[in-house]
Amino acid sequence: MIRAISVDMDGTFLDENGEYNRARFERIYAELVKHQIKFIVASGNQYYQLKSFFPGKDEELFYVAENGAVIFHQGELRSVNRFEERLVQKILRTLIQDYQDLQVILCGVKSAYLLKAADSNFKTFAKKYYFELQEVNSFDVLPDDTFIKFALDVEVTKTGQIVEDLNQMFNGEIRAVASGHGSIDIIIPGVTKGSAIQQLLNEWRVTPDDLLAFGDANNDIEMLQLTPNSYAMQESSPEVFATAKYIAPSNKEAGVLQVIEDYMEKSQRP
Template identity: 40%
Template sequence: MQPRIKFIAFDMDGTFLNSQNDYDRKRFADIWEQLQKRGIRVAAISGNQYQQIRSFFPDIHEQMTIVSEVGSVIVENGERIAEYHFEPDVVADLIALLAQKNLLHRCSISGLKALYFARNAPEDFKQLITKHNYEWQEIEDLTQLPDDRFTILTLDVPEIDIQALVAELNATGKGSARAVSSGFNFIDIVHPSVNKGVAMDFLAKRWQIEPSEIMAFGDSDNDLEMLAYAGYSYAMAGSPESVCQAAKFQAPSNDVSGVLQVIEEMVLS
């Protein structure tokens, strides 16, 4: 028996997108059209910047919902309907700590207008963050930020005790910022109320949809709350054990369009 699904959400990197950072566009276009006819909501939910996620859906981004920066910004039909940003003094305290530890050159700060990083950042760091952020600015000094509302700080800190730094950042944040290890020597610092599960709950209540009517797909630890929330949650093949435990089912790999396969078989067939 097919589930009655009213809302489908998917992470982007490692989930919806393949290893070539793309997806089967014709196949998805056909699926999208069928989902629209059935009144099924669709949301891309990612840690990446809104402008970057939007670029993958040039023809339909104003008809879909996009949740960016791990849930910090929610855009529906091209309009921002929710955002979570830091108070200025919290950002200043975090930057002061990073400056004291000589880590500002390996930090980027996302705002609603753009992502910012220091001109003296290493080239490998610049290449990595500009790949996932389409609106960005190099600035001389992160202690002198432009006028913006800031949603997430990202650190790339190889050869450092990650857990010790996370603990120190959380102490500095004083409950107004939450630092989490995101793997591969990265730390994300977000608003304490932010995660993908919170964003999904916000949308479900807005649309009057029950968790049992939601299908979600993910592959990493920042998907855990979303996968736990959705009644039909799928870990992509090859996901870490923590993700597989949080999800109720497993989907084929992102390199064989696993998300699209499951939607076709479980929702549209």
């Protein structure tokens, strides 16, 4: 019996326009509430951006944001995993000196930060995903914040090589992972959407067998590995297809909502 549902957002829950059928979701969500099924929004994106998709539900939903580095519920920070300041400075030096053609966002709990000198198109892109975003002259002096992730934008064709290079260069101090469409996240080793969701399941005394999970990119793999009720979206990465048990219809066809509706319908049959 399903007792919790976790959904990635971009490429999974959201359609190609970054939206979802809100009226349809409201009908489904009312059934989830009736059956005491918890809904987890699990994304590499910032909490402040994620909650904007679900107005009025901040008290009810659980947000696993920044690829599991933070958990928010009822508007409060429930859990945080942070990089040491020394390592933050080392990563920034490497990115800025060795990879002049990539764009960097330093993600903190309070805000995200990018350089004033960043590409204007990248700034526009960043504002779409980071609702709390500040521009800084340099990263020589770090802002007063707790740092939890780095988000990089690179040429799509270079993604795999840069991920491999960074993981080798930092040798277990970080984990670089592709999050789709030329985006790379640098995260804390062992801290993933899967580890954060497992933490919530433990609190609720819910087994992974009672979790329904959806994803499309490599930063979803640990979440999908948790449960036999795992779905790769129709346009997922090869690694996600190899991990998930099932394939959901495309995000362009509200595949997540289709699968949840099917589950709810089956659960109500005598």
